[in-house]
Amino acid sequence: MARKRLFPLLLVALLAARSAAVECPASCKCSWVVDSLYADCSRRGLTLYPSFGTAPVEHLDLSGNKFAEFPREYADMDSLLYLDLSHNSIDNLAPDALIGFTSLRSLLLANNSINSWAAISANEVFKYATNLKRLSLQGNHLGSFGGPDYSQQLNSRSLAELDISATHIGVVGGDIVINQLPNLERLSLANNPHMQLAPLPSKSIRMLDLSSCGLQGLGASFVEALPILEALNLSRNTALQFGSVEPVVGKELRQLDLSYCNLVELDLSGLPVLTELRLRGNLLRAIDASTFANNTILELLDLSENLLRSIEGDVFGALKRLKQLNLAFNDIAYLNRNLVRGNDVLTELNLSHNILKKLTRIVSNSVRHINMSWCEISEIESTALSSLSIIQELDLSNNFIAELPNQMYSETLRYLNLANCRISGIRNSSFRGFPELADLHLNGNRLTNPIPPSYFRGNKFLDQIWLGDNPWICECQDPLFVEFYDFLTAKPTKLKDRHHLRCGSPPVYEGKMWDHACITAWTVSARSSKGEKVWSSIMLTILGLGILALCFGCCQKLVRKRKEHNNRREYAENHDELRRIQDLNERMLREESSTTLQQAQQEISLLPSYEDALLMPKMERPVKSMLDLSVTDRARKQLRRSQTQQDGEQSAGEEELQLDSRQRFRSVEMLSNRAKERTAQYEPYRRTGRMEYNNQSGSRRFSIEDSRFPAAHLKTQNLQSAEQIGNFQSYENSPYTKRKPKIAEIPPFKRVNIMADSVEFLTDPEYEDLGSKPGSPFAKRKPKSPINMQVNAQVYTMHQSAVAAPLAPAIEDYFKQAPSSSTIASDFQELNEPELASLPDVNPSTVSSSGAEFDVEQGKRKKRKNSASRRVSGNFSAAAAAADETSSSEGERHVQVHKPMRETLF
Template sequence: MDIGSISFISFLMCSVLSSFNSNCRTLASEQATCLGFDECFCTNEGVFACYRDELSGIPSTLPPNTTTVKLKYQNISKIYKADFVDSGYEGLLVLMIQNSKLRDIENGSFASLTSLIEFNLDGNELTSLDATNFHNLFNLKLLSLTSNAVEIIENGTFENLTKLVSLDLSRNKISTLYTGIFSGLVNLIFLSLKENEIYFIDRKTFQVVQNLRTLNLSFNRIRELDNFTFVGLDNLRYLSISDNVIDYVGDDTFQSLSNLSSLSLAQNRLTHLTFSITNDLRNLETLQLNDNQLTSIHNLSILPFLKKLDVSNNIQLSLPFCSLGELPILQSLFMSNTNVTFTLRLFIGTGCRDINIVPPLQHLYIQHSNTKRIDLDLTKALPYLQNLSFGDLDIEIENGSLSVLDNLKVLSLHNLPSSFYRLKFSNSLPSKMTTIVFYGLDNFPVEFLSHAGGERLLRLVIRNSNFEYLPANAFANLSSLENVEIHNGSLLSIDKDALNGLGNLTKLEMTRNRLSTLPEGLFQSTPYLGVLNIHENPWSCDCNLKWLIAYIELITIDNLTECVSPTEMSGKVISLLSESDFQCNDVSFSARLTSSSVTKVVTRIMPSTPMFPTNESTEETTNRTYTRFSTANYATQSTDATDKATAILTASTSAAVSTEDEQKSPDNSQLNLTFIFLGMSGIIVLILLISLGIVGYKYYQLSKKTRSTSQSCADTFSNASFNTREIDDTELYDNVNAKTEETSDPYIYNIPNQHCDVPRRYSLTAPRLKHHNNVPPTVREVRLQTFKSTSNDPNMESEGFSEKIYENQVFRKETSLC
């Protein structure tokens, strides 16, 4: 294909993409500038990028007006000083050399890049840093060196970087931090040293970075924090020292952190913790002490503005009476897996100060604590509660104690005794409750949900259950449900009518169970179902599951769902298969029968007079037994033992069931004609499939040659780097933590989607879209981040574009991802 054809195709592709972004420009004039590199592209916006293993050195020249260079997955082992001299790099603002096997940098190599603002060397093999590496980079603001092998950072390395605001050294091999290592970083705001091997921090190491707001020291080998570790960090807001081996914290360690709002000491080896009255932590809002070995915590009263306290998974921890009564604005309390007894005596009562109150708790997690009773007096004192999680085998719940929680939205019940689900509540569940989560169920609680007011629920989650069968009409009176999840359970089979009544269901997840097949017609009552996640089940991809292929053309199914049997189908992704791949043996078939299919078989072969006596209850039990067979081989066999019985249904249990009066065999000539007709039809279909395959292959070859053209246009829509954080559960309607990319605008969120290799659709057809999972109530715009993989390497990053799917309280009904 000549250059003119490539340019014309580039113009057409850009015209299509312009429907997503009005800034897309024709590439016809600029494509020739990058034709020297097969896997590189450039744009009119000044971006030059190469994402394949093609370069062994820095390109000697750049297109005019280039301001951004992105080199990923190259083979650039060394950078020389001459690489950036008089070669078009003098106006460079952004330089990224990532995952390119870089091991050595010649002294002064970047000295000519005086305009550089962002510098990224992630994923290389650098072992040391010195001052010559960053000499003359006076305007640099963002520097990232994550995932290298840096062990040594010489004093003065960052001396010239006076404008640097962000430094990321995570995932290296740094073991010690000495005084002077960060000298020169007078404007530094963000510093990450997580996932290193740090075991020693010199006194006053951080004194020179007085403007620091965020410090991350998690996942290291730090053993102790003395009173001088954080001296000078008066402006620090966020401090994480989680996932270390800390067993000692000085009484005055945090004395200079007067502006600290979030402190994490989670997953260490602390046994006691005392907040000295000399510590000025009056602005602390979040304190995470979970997963330690704590037995006691003292002086929490010096934290008057604390909003979130997590002490979970400290199994020997006890808290004295009145200890939480001086935290007047506490909103979230996590006390699961502790020895704490949650009662009103933790806040108020005899011996408490007059200023003690019960704080306005909104989120309370007390499952598997020493709490033995939930009574009406306790719940009446928690009128603002929105999320409640409790449970244990020996807990008592006073009748009606839940119904008074008028603002409760999410209720999680953990391993409650079976007797709880048989309670006849005098009052229904709270009227605003939208989500209920069950852990450790032995039976599906149909009656409980019906009697307790489950008809208002939007989301039902079941985890770690023990029941094997989902019966017909399991979700009776739950017509408002939009999301059903059954994870990590023992579910073996599902009745064809199990989902009856779920007319508003939009998402169904049944992952990590023991399902091998699904009955045809299961989704006949779920017209709005758009997402089906069923991976990590032992799926049997035979003819009994063939119907699913046609159905998943209409919805989104995860591309992790694989066949386990038969042997020739093992490991194949179901969403990539066709109906012809699902076959059964002509004589016998292996299946997990549903109640409806068993009924049809038994009706055809059951004699009018049974071979052994039965009654109504026996027949019901027999039918149910067949419904729950999981690995049985059934076959019909003729017999003339009696004029009443003509066939026997045999199973792996060797149980025999009588059959009906022998029916007349169909005429053999009619059968032959039928088989001939089916055979000819199959040949015609095969010819059509081969023709389509040839056309698809030609289209693939054409698209492959123009991929660099479309990639440049796609890069136009790719967002700049984001600051990633985990959304706190208080921001979500359904209390589900989610990884989300946060843009510079706090009211715009990007939902990342990394599975674009297989064409599929993302359905957003829920009738009550305001409860959609990853949309906090304050967000006014959501963008779906779509990625196109550029390599078979699963670790390779991807480029793509974002598409607005939510704005001003309105979702687009359906969004095409690929």
């Protein structure tokens, strides 16, 4: 067995190796069939012949292309045996076209463009193909077969088969037509409907095809001219009269086909050796014993598709060698039981498509196959098969059979076809009489209930059952149904049409297969043995573990994907949040930039008054100023070194650098006190306040306790509105009305520009060059060191009769202006005459020149000391002077206090 299996594998491997070594063109498919190389280049639309080189091609198919000339380049291929050039565009064959094709045996030129018999050079071209056996010119428009001239006759000593069917041949016959074809055995002239047939004397023709040629008669001389003719096909000559005028004599004719010739009667007495007779599709109404009296050696008789109604019992009695009898498609209504009794070698009887109503007893000791399908049989005799001693196959399909008789018996029946009948139930003895039954067809009937397996207990060889296309009632819980299904599906499986075994009811299972309908109700353990249970449990365990592992892997993958998804989502949310924050910051920056002017205007309202600015001390820088950012490190170190030196050791340049570096700032403490002062709640009866000094830090703080006047924005006695207080530029008597901040060159904290001379320009000792300011009233003013004192200020309502004491020339012009008619009170508070009398005279006219120089020098020392030891103060009262810098000889002074107009940075 192993050797038998190994041999085909080795053969396939050898053929594959050989095909791999062959150089096959890309437009062809090459394959080895046993020892022959087949090249298939058909239906590729080729116009140029492919080259095979040295490949030993034996079978070459070039059909279905667009070749116009015969391929002479294949003349050197000694191995070429078969050449198919059908369905191309070849229109002629040159006399030397086949030179070199000495090995060619089959040449097919069917359905080309050859338009005349002369175009093929029939007398010359085929002489060079010395081994040519088969030639096909089918489908060409030849017009004739040879001609009166010898040069037009087909000449080939080796040709054995010639096919010139459907070539529009008009005349065939004559003495010299086939004289040059001494070995011609098969000649096909079929499908030449207008052909005139004359005798074709030939001692070599054995098979002649004249089908569909429109023949009306066939003379006795025609068959006599073919002494060794064995097969004659005259089918589909609808006007043919065979043997009605004169009998046809053929001593060697064995096969005769007269199908579809509309024959009403026939005479076969001149054909004694006839073995195959086909009379299908004629108009024969009756036959008798004399019809086949002289044809005793007939083996095949086909009388189907005729009009036979009755057949006598001894019609076929003389046909002792008859093997096949076909009586299908007739009108036979009664069947004689002795119809085939004398035919001892008859094996096949076809009675299908007749009108037999009942299957009666048939006597035969040789019939093995009976076909009685489509016969309208509704009843079967119980002894119908008792006289058929060796019957093996019985086809009763497509009849009206409702049930099988109980006593039906046959010891040799193996095949029983009851498909597409009307059987609705099976009895326990229906198939008991068929012990050799192996193939049973019950499909297409009306079976609803399962058949108990015990009904087939006597059919030990039953291995093929067809039960599909029945309206089965699927009672899955019925033990009989389960048992019947197990009987059909148990190995080896008996059911052959499992896919057609479907349920007809209940409606839930309608149209479903038995397996799909009852799989939930059936269990494997109920239909399996102990070993199968063990294996099933093992397999189920393995399957369960595999499913669990798969589910675990899927869960892990799902968790990873979800985690990645959450990470991506969080990243996207964070990114969106950052974008929103950026947008919000940008919008806030734009809003802040758009409200800068409003904030600047609001801050202007917080600026100190003029006299407060005069009394404020020089302040240190709490943060890095623009000077710290602009000057170099070396200049900054020199500035710090100059601050730590003694008074007399500083040079004039260092003093100027130090004076330039001193800027006036408002400290955080002062601004916070200002804010508290404005937001504090004042009671109506508390109108006194005092100024407190911190000895440790040197700062000032205004105490709102017992204050005589509230903040400027809370003063309602003067009937000042918030808009009038906030928009201070509308005050006509203010010296800061026309002051504008510098934009380009001045730092933000110094952007206060007064169109006239500023207070810094008037009061800062850095501008000592009095010659540059000849009209300044502050040119000779002494810087005064404030001492620790408490200032008690009183707020009085402004009125027209109040007369102020003469002020210093620096501010005299502002208060000597004509009083305004506006109802808005002045921001400067007026003092009573007694208080003005207590103030010292600070008129610069009373100061001597020597005293002025001393005061300037004293002011410089005071600024240097304050810049190094004291931080910026935020109070608007007079600062406390250092104890070691100023003497107390001047005594306690009463200072004129004004209400602050606005806050500004100098």
